[in-house]
Amino acid sequence: MIPDLVVTDEPGLKGVSLSEKQVVLVVEIVSPSTKVKDRILKRAIYTEALIPFYLLVEPAVATLFALEGGEYEPIAKSENGQLRLTRPFEATLRL
Template sequence: MAAPTEPDSGLSIPPHPDGWTVDEVLALPEDQTSLQRIELVDGALLVSPAPTSVHQRLLQKLQFAFVPALPEDTELLPGVNVRFGGQRLLIPDLVILTCTAVDTVAFAASDVLLAAEIVSPSTKVQDRILKRAIYAEALIPFYLLVEPGEPDTATLFELQRGEYEPIAKSEAGQLHLTRPFEAEITLA
């Protein structure tokens, strides 16, 4: 959904008829934006609610599985800002970065080895189509898409000739990765 949001949401975002910039979004007051995720695509705001507990439990499983398997020169961070030029800013559910111990409010897309999205009812089109296209355009090598359900499923995509191709899919709640590094993820 694009801003402005519902009048009673507590979120007061002034209109920007010429579109928003990444710097303007990053300057929004935290006390007004803490209950929403505010992302930016081509100057338009994408506002979604904070993740649910189901979403956060899946995120935690991913983190616990990935951290011991991470190569030494990488770092995993959940829910950080990733900048894609001056009018695009996304917040993947999890990223694996090729730069470590960097203190910043927004990472460059070129620093992301893997971006992961956990599909939510309010963001399913963005996660499955829009974000996937933006990540591919930015040449992020790997994209992990997790679909909550019975059972939870996950698919790892690798960028090949400018498009994401599936290279691993979960079976019976298990996802075995060989690239970008070896990892075993239990979703169930």
């Protein structure tokens, strides 16, 4: 898979290939041509790979999911164009 953005817990990694064990968060930015792939297919693959966090960014909203009990559960949703994260790190993202 090639996500739009990947966050790892290993600073200074070199190269473009990572194992799923190195990935903390994957981000997919939905476009009309990728919406089914991003919302369903990639989400299922990331669940199977046990990626702890999955951020889905759509035109009007962003949702952060955490892997809990083998499924992604929403833990944060953007409001007024901002997404506030407390996990896996603290951040505020402007959409």
